[in-house]
Amino acid sequence: MTVTRLGSLGDIDAAADLLDQYRQHYGANPAPEAVAAWLRDQIESARARVYLAGEAGEADGICTVAVVPAALTLRTVWLVRDLYVRPAARRRGVARALLTAVAEEARASGAHRLSLQTETANVRAIELYARTGFAALPEVTVMDGVL
Numbered sequence: 001m002t003v004t005r006l007g008s009l010g011d012i013d014a015a016a017d018l019l020d021q022y023r024q025h026y027g028a029n030p031a032p033e034a035v036a037a038w039l040r041d042q043i044e045s046a047r048a049r050v051y052l053a054g055e056a057g058e059a060d061g062i063c064t065v066a067v068v069p070a071a072l073t074l075r076t077v078w079l080v081r082d083l084y085v086r087p088a089a090r091r092r093g094v095a096r097a098l099l100t101a102v103a104e105e106a107r108a109s110g111a112h113r114l115s116l117q118t119e120t121a122n123v124r125a126i127e128l129y130a131r132t133g134f135a136a137l138p139e140v141t142v143m144d145g146v147l
Contacts, residue, residue: 001093006050012040013077015050022062022084049105050092053098059070060089063098070112078106080116083125100130117142 006015011076015034024030042048042064049067064082080102085094108112115135118125 001053001055003051003053003096003097003107005101006043006052011052011059012036012043015039015052015062016061018052018062018084018086019064019082021086022082025084032046049102051098051101053085053094053101054089061085061094061098062093063102065102065106067111073112075110075112076106076112077113077115078102080114083116095128096132099129103133 003015004011006012008137013036016032019039020032020035022032025037039048039050043050044105047066049065051063051065052059052061053063053122062082062084063080064147066079066081070077083098103114116129118129120126
């Protein structure tokens with residue numbers, strides 16, 4: 001399994017296709033051009049890091065990460081924002097490979113923490129995250145305000 005971080009916009013097509021599939025999985029309408037433009041903007045502005053995983057040159061999974069300042073530790077916190085594996089490639093270690101690569105890069109950069117969130121009904125994802133070293137934080141309340 002090979003994991004690469006998009007460092008150039010040359011890989012944008014495969015990444016945008018996977019990200020559009022991810023959005024459709026959660027009920028969004030297909031929007032390949034808009035997704036590609038949004039992803040290009042995120043990469044160019046350095047607001048997101050994007051990782052692809054697969055074998056034999058085929059992109060099977062994508063992970064987007066936001067790196068944010070953590071003032072209390074004077075370091076950074078890496079937030080896994082989106083993680084998606086094509087249905088045909090699931091249960092083959094793609095998500096685990098993505099999470100491992102992101103964790104290694106976060107650790108090497110001196111990050112304080114790697115965090116993620118998922119819906120409580122997403123039992124398979126929660127099981128995967130627990131197996132890869134993530135733990136629920138009962139002392140943290142996640143709140144959201146739609147703008």
